[in-house]
Amino acid sequence: xxxxxxxxxxxxxxxxxxxxxxxxxxxxxxxxxxxxxxxxxxxxxxxxxxxxxxxxxxxxxxxxxxxxxxxxxxxxxxxxxxxxxxxxxxxxxxxxxxxxxxxxxxxxxxxxxxxxxxxxxxxxxxxxxxxxxxxxxxxxxxxxxxxxxxxxxxxxxxxxxxxxxxxxxxxxxxxxxxxxxxxxxxxxxxxxxxxxxxxxxxxxxxxxxxxxxxxxxxxxxxxxxxxxxxxxxxxxxxxxxxxxxxxxxxxxxxxxxxxxxxxxxxxxxxxxxxxxxxxxxxxxxxxxxxxxxxxxxxxxxxxxxxxxxxxxxxxxxxxxxxxxxxxxxxxxxxxxxxxxxxxxxxxxxxxxxxxxxxxxxxxxxxxxxxxxxxxxxxxxxxxxxxxxxxxxxxxxxxxxxxxxxxxxxxxxxxxxxxxxxxxxxxxxxxxxxxxxxxxxxxxxxxxxxxxxxxxxxxxxxxxxxxxxxxxxxxxxxxxxxxxxxxxxxxxxxxxxxxxxxxxxxxxxxxxxxxxxxxxxxxxxxxxxxxxxxxxxxxxxxxxxxxxxxxxxxxxxxxxxxxxxxxxxxxxxxxxxxxxxxxxxxxxxxxxxxxxxxxxxxxxxxxxxxxxxxxxxxxxxxxxxxxxxxxxxxxxxxxxxxxxxxxxxxxxxxxxxxxxxxxxxxxxxxxxxxxxxxxxxxxxxxxxxxxxxxxxxxxxxxxxxxxxxxxxxxxxxxxxxxxxxxxxxxxxxxxxxxxxxxxxxxxxxxxxxxxxxxxxxxxxxxxxxxxxxxxxxxxxxxxxxxxxxxxxxxxxxxxxxxxxxxxxxxxxxxxxxxxxxxxxxxxxxxxxxxxxxxxxxxxxxxxxxxxxxxxxxxxxxxxxxxxxxxxxxxxxxxxxxxxxxxxxxxxxxxxxxxxxxxxxxxxxxxxxxxxxxxxxxxxxxxxxxx
Numbered sequence: 001x002x003x004x005x006x007x008x009x010x011x012x013x014x015x016x017x018x019x020x021x022x023x024x025x026x027x028x029x030x031x032x033x034x035x036x037x038x039x040x041x042x043x044x045x046x047x048x049x050x051x052x053x054x055x056x057x058x059x060x061x062x063x064x065x066x067x068x069x070x071x072x073x074x075x076x077x078x079x080x081x082x083x084x085x086x087x088x089x090x091x092x093x094x095x096x097x098x099x100x101x102x103x104x105x106x107x108x109x110x111x112x113x114x115x116x117x118x119x120x121x122x123x124x125x126x127x128x129x130x131x132x133x134x135x136x137x138x139x140x141x142x143x144x145x146x147x148x149x150x151x152x153x154x155x156x157x158x159x160x161x162x163x164x165x166x167x168x169x170x171x172x173x174x175x176x177x178x179x180x181x182x183x184x185x186x187x188x189x190x191x192x193x194x195x196x197x198x199x200x201x202x203x204x205x206x207x208x209x210x211x212x213x214x215x216x217x218x219x220x221x222x223x224x225x226x227x228x229x230x231x232x233x234x235x236x237x238x239x240x241x242x243x244x245x246x247x248x249x250x251x252x253x254x255x256x257x258x259x260x261x262x263x264x265x266x267x268x269x270x271x272x273x274x275x276x277x278x279x280x281x282x283x284x285x286x287x288x289x290x291x292x293x294x295x296x297x298x299x300x301x302x303x304x305x306x307x308x309x310x311x312x313x314x315x316x317x318x319x320x321x322x323x324x325x326x327x328x329x330x331x332x333x334x335x336x337x338x339x340x341x342x343x344x345x346x347x348x349x350x351x352x353x354x355x356x357x358x359x360x361x362x363x364x365x366x367x368x369x370x371x372x373x374x375x376x377x378x379x380x381x382x383x384x385x386x387x388x389x390x391x392x393x394x395x396x397x398x399x400x401x402x403x404x405x406x407x408x409x410x411x412x413x414x415x416x417x418x419x420x421x422x423x424x425x426x427x428x429x430x431x432x433x434x435x436x437x438x439x440x441x442x443x444x445x446x447x448x449x450x451x452x453x454x455x456x457x458x459x460x461x462x463x464x465x466x467x468x469x470x471x472x473x474x475x476x477x478x479x480x481x482x483x484x485x486x487x488x489x490x491x492x493x494x495x496x497x498x499x500x501x502x503x504x505x506x507x508x509x510x511x512x513x514x515x516x517x518x519x520x521x522x523x524x525x526x527x528x529x530x531x532x533x534x535x536x537x538x539x540x541x542x543x544x545x546x547x548x549x550x551x552x553x554x555x556x557x558x559x560x561x562x563x564x565x566x567x568x569x570x571x572x573x574x575x576x577x578x579x580x581x582x583x584x585x586x587x588x589x590x591x592x593x594x595x596x597x598x599x600x601x602x603x604x605x606x607x608x609x610x611x612x613x614x615x616x617x618x619x620x621x622x623x624x625x626x627x628x629x630x631x632x633x634x635x636x637x638x639x640x641x642x643x644x645x646x647x648x649x650x651x652x653x654x655x656x657x658x659x660x661x662x663x664x665x666x667x668x669x670x671x672x673x674x675x676x677x678x679x680x681x682x683x684x685x686x687x688x689x690x691x692x693x694x695x696x697x698x699x700x701x702x703x704x705x706x707x708x709x710x711x712x713x714x715x716x717x718x719x720x721x722x723x724x725x726x727x728x729x730x731x732x733x734x735x736x737x738x739x740x741x742x743x744x745x746x747x748x749x750x751x752x753x754x755x756x757x758x759x760x761x762x763x764x765x766x767x768x769x770x771x772x773x774x775x776x777x778x779x780x781x782x783x784x785x786x787x788x789x790x791x792x793x794x795x796x797x798x799x800x801x802x803x804x805x806x807x808x809x810x811x812x813x814x815x816x817x818x819x820x821x822x823x824x825x826x827x828x829x830x831x832x833x834x835x836x837x838x839x840x841x842x843x844x845x846x847x848x849x850x851x852x853x854x855x856x857x858x859x860x861x862x863x864x865x866x867x868x869x870x871x872x873x874x875x876x877x878x879x880x881x882x883x884x885x886x887x888x889x890x891x892x893x894x895x896x897x898x899x900x901x902x903x904x905x906x907x908x909x910x911x912x913x914x915x916x917x918x919x920x921x922x923x924x925x926x927x928x929x
Contacts, residue, residue, distance in 0.1 A: 213255030224266030253326035346397035413449030436477035454493035564601030568608035718764035776818035820857030855889025
C-alpha cells in the first residue's frame with residue numbers, strides 16, 4: 001500500500017525532492033524491488049518511470065550501478081526484477097549527458113557479463129537483452145567502444161547455447177546501424193568466412209545466415225557492397241542443404257528477401273537466380289505428393305478429393321512449410337522491388353502461384369495469396385494509364401491467366417476454412433480492380449461462392465464483408481447485362497445481409513444494393529430484364545434500415561444513399577410508397593449526423609429522368625436547404641448548393657418566387673474571394689435561377705441589388721481564376737437577359753469597377769483581365785447592335801489619346817482582345833491599325849495589352865489578320881518584339897481551342913516557321929559579329 005502511495009506521489013506534477021529525500025527515495029525503491037511479494041516489486045518498477053525524471057543524474061547513475069551489480073552478482077530470484085528495472089531506467093533516459101554517464105560504466109559491465117566464461121546462460125541472456133536496448137537508443141554515443149563491443153558480440157555467435165546466439169544476433173543488428181563502414185565490412189567478412197567453412201556445426205551455420213539477414217535489415221543499402229560474397233553463398237547453402245535441414249533453407253530465403261527489399265540496386269545481378277530459387281522452393285514438400293493438375297470435369301468429385309487430400313497427411317515434425325512460406329515472401333519481395341521483371345513474372349511465376357493456391361498448410365496458403373495479390377497490385381501500378389496493350393504487356397499476360405485464376409479460386413471458395421475463403425475473395429477483389437471487365441465470362445461460376453459465403457451459417461462477418469465488397473466491385477466494373485441471368489440468385493442473399501446484426505455487414509450490403517439497383521435497371525428504356533419483381537423486396541429491405549433510428553451512423557448514411565438510388569431509379573413503380581418514404585428522408589435532413597448524406601440524396605432524386613413527384617416535401621426541402629446555406633459546415637454548404645441547383649433545374653416551375661428571393665439573399669453572402677469554389681457554386685446556382693425565372697421582376701431585382709454588388713467586388717480580386725471566373729462570366733451573361741437589368745447599366749458597372757480606388761490604388765493585371773473577359777461575355781450575350789456599339793466605343797478610346805488616361809486605354813485594349821477572340825471583328829474597319837498604333841505608347845502595360853489584343857483579334861478571323869501580323873513582322877523592325885508576342889498569342893489560343901486547330905492552315909504554319917527560323921539565324925549572325 002505504501003509503494004502504491006509513493007507511486008501516486010511521484011506521478012504528481014508538483015512533486016519535488018531535496019538531496020536528502022532523493023537518496024531516501026532511491027534506496028527505498030531499490031529495496032522494494034527485492035520484496036518477496038510480486039505486486040510490491042511490480043509497483044516499485046513502476047515507480048522508476050517518474051523517479052528518473054525527478055531526481056538528479058548522480059542518483060540515477062547510482063541506481064543503475066547497483067542494479068547492474070544485482071544482475072551480475074546478486075541472487076537468482078532478484079535477477080529478473082533487476083533486469084526489468086534497468087530496462088525501465090534506460091527507456092526513460094532522455095538527456096545525452098546522462099546517457100553518456102550511464103554508458104561509461106554500464107556497457108563495460110554488460111560486455112563482461114556476456115563474455116565471462118563463468119557466467120550462466122540466464123545472466124548472459126539478460127545482459128544481451130539490456131545491451132540491445134542500450135544500443136538501440138544510444139549506439140551512436142559509444143563509437144569509441146564499437147570495435148570492442150563488436151568483437152565481444154561476434155564471439156557469442158559460436159556459443160553452444162541457442163538463446164545466447166539468438167540474442168547476440170539482435171545485439172549486433174542494433175549495433176550495426178551506428179557502425180562505421182569499415183567495422184560493418186569487418187563484421188560481414190567474419191560471418192562470411194564462417195559460412196565458407198563447411199566444417200562448422202549446422203546450428204552455427206544457421207546462426208550466421210540469420211546474422212547476415214539481420215545485418216541487411218539493420219543497415220539497409222549500406223549492405224549492398226557485400227552482396228557479391230553473400231548471395232552466391234546463400235543460394236548454394238539453400239540448394240545443397242540436407243533434406244531435413246528446412247531451417248537453413250528458410251533462413252537463407254529470408255536473408256535473400258531482405259537483400260531484395262533493402263538493396264534493390266546492388267541485387268539486380270542476382271534477381272534471375274533468386275527468382276528460379278524461389279519458384280523451386282515454393283512447392284518444396286518432400287514428405288507429401290499431391291497431383292496439382294487442373295481438372296474441372298467433375299467439380300463435386302474434385303471437392304471431395306480436396307477434403308480427402310487435406311486430411312491425408314499430417315506430421316507435426318514436418319517443417320517444410322517454413323521453406324515454402326519463406327519462398328513465397330521472397331517472391332513477393334521480387335515482385336515489389338523489380339517492376340521491370342513484371343512480364344517475366346507472368347510467364348514464370350504466375351502459373352506456379354496459381355498452382356500453389358492448393359497449398360495444404362493454411363498459413364502458407366495465405367502467404368501465397370498475398371504474394372499473388374502483390375503481383376496484381378504491382379501490375380495495376382505499373383500499367384496505370386496505359387491505353388494500348390500488346391502481347392508483352394503485364395495486363396495482357398494477366399488477362400490470359402484469368403480462366404485459370406477463376407478455376408483455382410473457385411476451388412478455394414468451396415473449402416471449409418473461412419480464412420481460405422476470405423483470401424480467395426481478396427484475390428478476386430484485386431483482380432477486378434486491375435482488370436475491371438475481366439470476369440464477364442465467369443460470373444456464373446462465382447455466384448455460388450458468393451451465395452455460400454453470405455448464406456452459410458458458419459460464415460463469419462469478415463467473410464461476408466469480403467464477399468459483399470467483391471460483389472460491389474464486380475457489379476460496378478462490368479456491364480449490367482452480364483448479371484441479368486443471376487439477379488435472383490444474387491439479390492436474395494444480399495437483401496438478407498441488409499438485415500445482419502453486425503453494422504459493417506449491413507453497411508456493405510446496402511452499398512451492394514445501390515449497385516444492384518443500377519444493374520437491374522441500367523437505362524430507363526425497355527430492357528430485356530423485367531425489373532418490377534425486384535423493386536418491392538429491395539425497397540422494403542432498405543426502408544426497414546432507413547426508418548430505424550437506433551443503429552450505427554455508417555448504416556444510416558448507407559441506407560439514405562441507397563434509398564435515394566431506389567427512388568431515382570424505380571420511382572415510377574413506387575408512386576404509392578413515396579408519401580411515406582420521402583418524409584423520412586426529410587426528417588434525416590434535420591439530424592446533424594445524417595444531414596449531409598440526406599442533402600446529397602435529394603440531389604440524386606432531383607436528377608432522375610423520371611421526374612419523381614416531390615410535391616409532398618418540396619417546399620420543406622427547399623426551406624431546409626436555404627437554412628443550410630448559413631451553416632458553418634463547408635461540405636454541407638457545397639452539397640446544398642449542388643442540390644438546390646438540381647432542384648431548380650427539375651422543379652423550378654413548382655418553386656415560388658419568394659423562395660427564390662430568399663435563396664438569392666443567402667447566396668450573396670457566399671460570394672467572395674475567400675472561398676472561390678463556394679463562390680463558383682453560388683454563382684452557378686444564381687445563373688440557373690435567373691434562367692428559370694427570367695420573366696420574374698422580383699427575382700431580377702433581388703439579384704441586381706444583392707448579388708451584383710458582391711460580383712463587382714469579386715471581379716476586382718487578383719485571386720479570381722478558374723471555375724469561379726467562368727461562373728462569374730456566366731452570371732453576367734445571364735443577368736443581361738434578366739428583368740429590370742439593362743446592358744448599358746451592366747457595362748457601365750463593369751467598366752467603373754476598373755477605376756482605381758483611393759484606398760487600394762490601381763487594380764492588379766489579373767483583375768483587369770477578369771473585367772475584360774466579363775465585358776466580352778456580356779457583349780456576346782447582348783444583341784449584335786450592342787456588341788458593335790461597344791467595340792466602336794472602345795476603338796474611340798484608343799483613337800482619342802488627348803485626355804484619355806492610360807488605365808482606360810489599357811482596359812479598352814484588353815476588352816477588344818477578349819471580344820475579338822470570341823467574335824470576328826473584321827466589320828470594324830481598320831481595327832488592326834488602331835490597335836497597332838498603341839505600340840507607340842510610352843507605357844509598357846499599354847504596349848503589352850495592344851500586343852495581346854492584336855493576337856486575340858487575329859484568332860477571331862485568321863484569314864484576315866494573321867497575314868497582316870506576318871507582314872508587319874517582316875516590314876516593321878522596331879515593332880517585331882511586340883508583333884512576335886501577338887503571333888505567340890495566336891498560336892497559344894489555337895492550341896487551347898481544339899476545334900480551331902485546323903484553322904492554322906499549312907501555308908500559315910510554313911510561313912511562321914520560316915519567319916521564326918530566319919529571325920533566329922539573323923540573331924546568331926549578329927551575336928557572332
